[in-house]
Amino acid sequence: MSVLHLRRARTSLVLDARGPGLPRLVHWGGDVGDLDDDGLRQLADATVPPVVPSSFDAPTVLSLLPEASAGWSGRPALAGHRDRADWSTAFRLDRLDVDDPSDVAAPARVDVHAGDPDAGLSLTVELTLDPTGLVLLRHRLRNDGASPYELRELTPVLPVPAVATELLDLTGRWCRERSPQRHPWPVGTWVREGRHGRTGHDATLLLVAGTAGFGFGSGELWAVHTAWSGDHVTFAERRPTGTATLGGGELLTPGEVVLGPGESYATPLLYAAWSDTGLDGLSDVLHTHLRARPRHPRTPRPVTLNVWEAVYFDHDLDRLRALADQAAEVGVERFVLDDGWFRGRRADTAGLGDWYVDEGVWPDGLHPLIEHVTKLGLQFGLWVEPEMVNPDSDLFRDHPEWVLATPGRLPLSWRNQQVLDLAQPGAYAYLLERLDALLTEHPGISYLKWDHNRDLAEAGHHGRPGVHAQTEAVYRLLDELRRRHRSVEIESCASGGARVDLEILARTDRVWASDCNDALERLAIQRWTGLLLPPELVGSHIGPERSHTTNRVHDLGFRAAVAFFGHYGIEWDIASISPVQRAELASWVALHKRLRPLLHTGRTVRVEHPDPAVWAHGVVAPDGSRAVYAVSRLTTSVAQVPGALRLPGLDRRRRYTVRPAEGVPAPATMQRTEPGWLPTGVTLTGAALGSVGLQLPALHPEQALLLEASAVD
Numbered sequence: 062m063s064v065l066h067l068r069r070a071r072t073s074l075v076l077d078a079r080g081p082g083l084p085r086l087v088h089w090g091g092d093v094g095d096l097d098d099d100g101l102r103q104l105a106d107a108t109v110p111p112v113v114p115s116s117f118d119a120p121t122v123l124s125l126l127p128e129a130s131a132g133w134s135g136r137p138a139l140a141g142h143r144d145r146a147d148w149s150t151a152f153r154l155d156r157l158d159v160d161d162p163s164d165v166a167a168p169a170r171v172d173v174h175a176g177d178p179d180a181g182l183s184l185t186v187e188l189t190l191d192p193t194g195l196v197l198l199r200h201r202l203r204n205d206g207a208s209p210y211e212l213r214e215l216t217p218v219l220p221v222p223a224v225a226t227e228l229l230d231l232t233g234r235w236c237r238e239r240s241p242q243r244h245p246w247p248v249g250t251w252v253r254e255g256r257h258g259r260t261g262h263d264a265t266l267l268l269v270a271g272t273a274g275f276g277f278g279s280g281e282l283w284a285v286h287t288a289w290s291g292d293h294v295t296f297a298e299r300r301p302t303g304t305a306t307l308g309g310g311e312l313l314t315p316g317e318v319v320l321g322p323g324e325s326y327a328t329p330l331l332y333a334a335w336s337d338t339g340l341d342g343l344s345d346v347l348h349t350h351l352r353a354r355p356r357h358p359r360t361p362r363p364v365t366l367n368v369w370e371a372v373y374f375d376h377d378l379d380r381l382r383a384l385a386d387q388a389a390e391v392g393v394e395r396f397v398l399d400d401g402w403f404r405g406r407r408a409d410t411a412g413l414g415d416w417y418v419d420e421g422v423w424p425d426g427l428h429p430l431i432e433h434v435t436k437l438g439l440q441f442g443l444w445v446e447p448e449m450v451n452p453d454s455d456l457f458r459d460h461p462e463w464v465l466a467t468p469g470r471l472p473l474s475w476r477n478q479q480v481l482d483l484a485q486p487g488a489y490a491y492l493l494e495r496l497d498a499l500l501t502e503h504p505g506i507s508y509l510k511w512d513h514n515r516d517l518a519e520a521g522h523h524g525r526p527g528v529h530a531q532t533e534a535v536y537r538l539l540d541e542l543r544r545r546h547r548s549v550e551i552e553s554c555a556s557g558g559a560r561v562d563l564e565i566l567a568r569t570d571r572v573w574a575s576d577c578n579d580a581l582e583r584l585a586i587q588r589w590t591g592l593l594l595p596p597e598l599v600g601s602h603i604g605p606e607r608s609h610t611t612n613r614v615h616d617l618g619f620r621a622a623v624a625f626f627g628h629y630g631i632e633w634d635i636a637s638i639s640p641v642q643r644a645e646l647a648s649w650v651a652l653h654k655r656l657r658p659l660l661h662t663g664r665t666v667r668v669e670h671p672d673p674a675v676w677a678h679g680v681v682a683p684d685g686s687r688a689v690y691a692v693s694r695l696t697t698s699v700a701q702v703p704g705a706l707r708l709p710g711l712d713r714r715r716r717y718t719v720r721p722a723e724g725v726p727a728p729a730t731m732q733r734t735e736p737g738w739l740p741t742g743v744t745l746t747g748a749a750l751g752s753v754g755l756q757l758p759a760l761h762p763e764q765a766l767l768l769e770a771s772a773v774d
């Protein structure tokens with residue numbers, strides 16, 4: 062056993078695996094250079110803290126699974142017992158499986174096998190360093206004893222150095238997902254728990270620890286994401302002993318996981334990213350990793366029209382056909398029929414669970430609409446909410462026992478619905494059969510919008526806590542459907558963006574970021590969702606002129622420019638708008654189609670403009686040959702002229718021509734003359750554009766300007 066050094070993409074992991082206890086992560090962060098065995102041993106020894114007064118008599122170090130037996134008095138990484146015994150462990154290292162190919166385009170992986178025969182437990186730690194520098198960590202615990210072992214918590218943690226003194230994470234609610242919150246990181250534990258039975262509108266998404274004053278383009282950062290769609294926790298803990306950790310795992314309810322002899326439990330994956338170039342650097346690692354996944358969507362993301370805010374429950378074949386005609390005319394490529402098509406679903410009070418086409422509303426089934434849409438050359442998508450049931454449904458009347466509940470009472474109602482217990486074989490088989498039949502009977506359906514519109518509460522499975530089993534069953538259902546219908550894409554939606562995590566995204570193709578289509582709100586929602594996800598995975602639609610959720614009114618140009626940096630779509634009754642507006646909409650769709658190869662493969666950058674009224678972001682091509690930026694004015698500014706906009710991410714040595722994106726109307730401004738470089742553009746080096754920047758036109762509030770930069774040499 063030795064000290065291991067894994068290196069990928071400027072990131073190093075140094076692991077002291079000399080035993081006899083669990084290995085210690087000596088370093089997670091910037092590359093430490095070429096170190097031979099002796100150098101690695103010296104590094105490991107040099108990072109052991111001294112023994113100080115009033116402490117244990119030997120140095121205490123943080124292992125991959127901190128244990129009280131090794132002096133850990135922080136938040137337990139493992140909590141459990143066997144009939145009140147075996148509640149403390151002292152794992153001994155048994156074996157290391159190291160797979161560290163010299164090809165740095167392949168991941169490096171270490172599996173640590175350890176056991177505590179006295180406690181009757183064995184542990185495997187799976188530690189992967191991805192070619193992008195992303196760390197993936199998972200623990201597996203097996204009960205080797207002869208009696209049941211109740212697991213209360215098993216949570217991977219990673220050490221963070223003392224220089225990380227500030228924390229940033231996200232919270233949210235319906236229609237305002239991903240609000241950032243930031244504060245110093247004092248001694249104590251910053252714990253973000255979600256007990257929604259789904260990922261949650263308020264999910265952390267990314268918990269970031271960084272050096273003082275870090276920003277989008279600067280600072281050294283460490284960040285974790287807990288990839289789990291059920292109850293989960295993500296936390297940052299600084300101890301008075303001087304250690305600081307980031308961690309995340311599943312939240313288990315008492316009695317939820319009891320391991321029988323020989324049974325195992327695996328934690329959710331903890332994704333961990335390091336960057337010395339600020340938040341944009343973190344996103345770069347995460348986006349590059351996601352884009353390298355075999356099933357990452359690589360075909361051009363079809364411009365989508367979703368009918369929800371256009372017609373709600375008012376399903377009428379002729380009206381929907383007319384909407385599809387208009388959609389085709391403006392360049393839409395996918396038409397999604399939302400909630401309201403199935404039996405009894407005339408409002409949100411009834412029908413969930415009865416996944417048969419409503420014979421009253423659709424006397425000839427969905428075929429006439431699907432045929433019409435696909436003949437227009439558009440893909441057809443359908444909304445479903447498989448895990449839910451309305452008490453007013455045939456399914457509930459036939460199978461009230463299929464609902465997640467505690468004996469004797471139903472959970473509090475939410476949007477008039479309850480949750481089906483997918484861990485019950487009957488409920489699971491019913492849903493699989495219905496969804497499979499729908500897709501088989503309608504081969505024209507190539508997309509499902511998979512919704513989930515309530516929190517789970519008192520989610521009991523045969524009287525026992527059921528969220529863990531439910532989460533696994535949902536994953537199984539999605540996996541099986543995808544196996545049977547490989548070409549069908551799936552969107553993860555949950556009352557907007559309440560199911561956005563990397564485990565649901567392992568089996569879906571995009572997320573619905575929010576039910577709020579107000580462009581001003583969306584600017585922030587998309588900026589912060591983009592911390593984790595690249596634009597092509599984030600559905601962003603042009604909503605109606607007056608937002609249905611905020612009542613604000615925005616020009617089409619602002620709505621179109623904000624939605625532009627995502628998986629583009631429209632959610633608006635475009636059959637009722639003027640031909641002039643439709644023509645403008647078509648010009649935005651055409652521009653998006655021209656730029657989406659860049660938007661959906663490039664590096665996301667955000668600007669911290671000194672004027673809080675000015676927001677800007679962009680996407681730069683991986684080879685630095687071009688970029689597209691959006692600059693938005695949120696409100697009026699204190700200063701008459703807010704100051705030049707520096708364009709980040711360009712190659713400092715190359716020269717670029719920067720000009721307003723062509724083909725769409727200019728945003729509204731109030732100025733006597735515009736800056737000299739507009740409207741024809743300017744050619745400057747990336748260095749000048751990044752360090753000096755460009756004066757902006759005097760945009761009115763709630764207006765946005767798109768700029769294109771193209772390298773000329």
Ligand code: DGJ
Binds near residue numbers: 369514573575
């Ligand atoms: C919530 C979703 O977020 C909306 O987009 C829409 O699909 C409704 N559910 C339908 O009930």
